[in-house]
Amino acid sequence: MAYRIPFNQPLAGARAVKYLTEVCDEQRLSGDGRFTQQCHEWLESHLQVRKALMTTSGTSALDMAAILTGLQSGDEVIMPSFTFSSSANAIVLRGAVPVFVDIREDTLNIDERLIEAAITPRTRAIMVVHYAGVACAMDPIMEIAARHGLAVIEDAAQAILSSYRGRPLGSIGQFGALSFHETKNISSGEGGALLINDAAVIERAEIIREKGTNRMAFARGEIQKYTWVDLGSSYLPSELISGFLWSQLEIARDLTDQRVALWNRYHAHFADLEAEGFVRRPHVPDEVISNGHIYYLLLPTQAERDALIANLRYESIYAVFHYVPLHSAPAGLRFARTNGPMTHTDDLSSRLVRLPLWMGLNDNVDVVAEAVKRLVKRIN
Known part of the structure; x- marks a missing residue:
């Protein structure tokens, strides 16, 4: 079904076409060409990380982080349940166990106050997820990790150009993972990046990224031939993906500023609705700069949330809910465990609705907001 106002509409344009044409004309379609290198340099410079490596997806970046963390069968990783399956799959694929703790009521991020109680002799890492581009409380999390000798993996899939106390997200833990899926602020359709701070x-x-071979060292002229030296897989994206991504990284700050402006426009619309108790708006702590990735509202009940989504779709506006918490999913019940009650995770996930937000939405923000305000009051 085609909606009058879709939930997402990917950004593409003449700049992307130009770079994709250059890739084709140069006949270098496989990865690690000049566009890939330009993307690496941009990410390292703007996100202040020691090394950035383009990957085929944010999922691939998380997989690599799990391998580099040295996870083995029976190890445990503490993480939130309110996230996408890729976060947990990276752990499970190493034979390790995701240990879910509840989220904070204000930011919907992992509750840092619950982490220490979940640590056991098997714990090897903490995986944080910066939901909606809003940072987790990284200072106390890093302090807990340091006290217990744990690695910290930042799932920053939604958080490019967000920051915590002036530090870009993905640059604080040992590893960060970005996604450039078509729903993200900066996109290449598919694609991702591993950020390395160690x-x-x-x-x-x-080596892991190049199928377990030392091919990159060979390409730099450091060795005379390359061979299989470690485990790995094909995590290297094509130059077409990097060329498309470069068309957006060049203007990433402007794109982010425009998206934040749309987010702020929504936020202003719903101030009165929140004051009257009809909805709760997103919360961004003072120490956080958000990239405006998701604009969501929390309704008083699941029934009201579901009714709002259905009524918006009737008006050809595509709003959606978000994750089914992983601890309640079939694979979560099979591969993971919880530590303590998941009160906020269960409650907030059932009441959350995400509104359309994409480059070019412009005045349609007002159309969506006015529809929401009218429908919420009618439903209530």
């Missing part, structure tokens, strides 16, 4: 593992990361 210099000691950069060489191994390059």
Whole structure:
């Protein structure tokens, strides 16, 4: 069904076509060409990380982070349940166990106050998920990790150009993972990047990304031939993906500023609705700068949330809910465990609705907001 106002509409344009044409004309379609290198340099510079490696997806970046963390069968990783399956799959594929703790009521991020109680002798890492581009409370999380000798993996799939106390998300833990899926602020259709803040593992990361071979060292002229030296897989994206991505990274700050402006426009619309108790708006802590990735509302009940989504779709506006918490999913019940009650996770996930937000939405923000305000009051 085609909606008058879709939930997402990917950004593409003449700049992307130009770079894709250049890739085709140069007949270098496989990865690690000049556009891939330009993307690496941009990410390292703007996100202040030691090394960035383009990957085929944010999922691939998380898989690599799990390998580099050294997860083995029976190890445990503490993480939120309110996230996408890729976060947990990266752990489960290493034979390790996701240990879910509840989220904060204000930001919907992992509740840092619950982490320490979930640590056991098997715990090897903490995976944080910066939901909607809003940072987790990274200072206390990093302090907990340091006290217990744990790695920190930042699932920053939604958080490019967001920051916590002036530090770009993805640059704080040992590893960060970005996604460039078509729903993200900066997109290449598919694609991702692994951000590495531990210099000691950069060489191994390059090997894992190149099917377990030392091919990158060979390409730099450091060795005379390359061979299979470690485990790995094909995590290297094509130059077409990198060329498309570069068309957006060049203007990433402007794109982010425009998206934040749309987010702020929604936020202003719903101030009165929140004050009257009809909805709850997103919360961004003072120490956080958000990239405006998701605009969501929390309705008083699941029934009201579902009714709002259905009524918006009747008016040809495509709004959606978000994750089914992983601890209640079939694979979550099979591969993971919870530590403590998941009160906020269960409650908030059932009442959340995401509104359309994409580059070019412009005045349709007002159309969506006015429809929401009218329908919420009618439903209530």
